[in-house]
Amino acid sequence: LLILLAAVMVSATIFLSGKTGGGASPSAVWVTTASDSYVEEMGSCRGGAFVTYVDMVADLFHYGHASFLRQCREYCEEQAIELQRPLGCHLLVGIHSDKDVESYKRTPVLSMEERIQSVEGSKYVTKAIANAPLVADHKFLSGHCIDALMHGDDSEDEEVYAAAMEMGIFRTVPYTKGISTTELMKRVQKAQFKKKGE
Numbered sequence: 001l002l003i004l005l006a007a008v009m010v011s012a013t014i015f016l017s018g019k020t021g022g023g024a025s026p027s028a029v030w031v032t033t034a035s036d037s038y039v040e041e042m043g044s045c046r047g048g049a050f051v052t053y054v055d056m057v058a059d060l061f062h063y064g065h066a067s068f069l070r071q072c073r074e075y076c077e078e079q080a081i082e083l084q085r086p087l088g089c090h091l092l093v094g095i096h097s098d099k100d101v102e103s104y105k106r107t108p109v110l111s112m113e114e115r116i117q118s119v120e121g122s123k124y125v126t127k128a129i130a131n132a133p134l135v136a137d138h139k140f141l142s143g144h145c146i147d148a149l150m151h152g153d154d155s156e157d158e159e160v161y162a163a164a165m166e167m168g169i170f171r172t173v174p175y176t177k178g179i180s181t182t183e184l185m186k187r188v189q190k191a192q193f194k195k196k197g198e
Contacts, residue, residue, distance in 0.1 A: 048145075050079045051076075051148075052073075052075065052150055055094035055095075061118035069124040135160050
C-alpha cells in the first residue's frame with residue numbers, strides 16, 4: 001500500500017509541476033518559516049508585488065490542489081496588472097504543521113518536507129511557508145505584505161479567516177469537486193483490496 005501511494009505521489013508531482021527531466025521551475029521558489037518577514041523582499045507593502053496568500057495541508061498533492069493554485073495565481077496576476085505592481089504577482093502558500101493538522105483531522109501521510117516539496121513543484125507558487133498558522137491574524141498578514149487571502153468556496157469556518165475578512169482582502173475560488181486526499185486514499189485502499197481478491 002505504501003509503495004503504491006509513493007508511486008502515485010511521484011507521478012502526480014511530476015505531472016502537475018509541468019517539469020520534465022528535472023528542470024527548474026520558472027518560479028522563484030524557496031522555503032521559509034511563518035515567522036520570517038516578507039517585507040524586505042517586497043521592498044515595501046502595497047508598492048512592490050501583489051501578494052496572494054493561501055494555506056493548505058497539501059497532503060498527497062493532486063489535481064484539485066493544482067487547480068486551486070492555478071486559479072489563485074490567475075487572480076494574483078490579474079490584480080498585479082490592474083494595480084500596476086512593478087514586481088508582478090507573488091503567490092505564497094502556507095503549509096500547516098502535522099501537530100496543527102492533527103488537531104482537526106487525521107495525521108498527514110506525507111511529512112512537512114515532502115509536502116513542501118510537492119507544493120514547490122507547482123509552477124504557480126512563488127514561495128512556500130512551512131508551519132504556517134491555522135489562523136492568519138492581522139500581524140501575520142501585515143508582516144507578509146499580503147494583499148489577498150484566498151480559499152476554496154467550500155469553507156464555512158469564518159473565524160479562521162476573520163482577520164482577512166476585516167481587512168477586506170478575503171477572496172474565494174470554486175472548490176474542485178470529486179477529488180480530495182481522503183478520496184485518493186479510499187481509491188488506493190479499494191485498488192489494493194481488489195488486487196488481493198484477484
